[in-house]
Amino acid sequence: MSKEPSAAKKMIGDFAPKLVELTDRVLFGDVWERPELSKRDRSLITVAALIALNRPEQLRFHLNKALDNGLKKEELIEVITHLAFYSGWPNAMTAVMIAKEVFSKA
16 A cells, blocks of 8 residues: 655655655655654754744645644644734744644634
């Protein structure tokens, strides 16, 4: 039985196969599987970094992944609120609008 193609493979597999391979094998197959941090903690860190760096396209995916990894909507909204003071108001406002969109579909 074949495994369902990853989100990266579905989006860009034909266009950038090596990037998909690295994403699937190294990032999600190795880094995300390391036991030193839980997936919940990795999601919290990743969401915070994406907010601080103003990476809205990646934030959408990782907010959903954070919910799958056990974070609550209220916790993620609190992260956004907290980061407004450390990464900038515009970054937080962008993130909260994305969170509102993502959470309305979850």
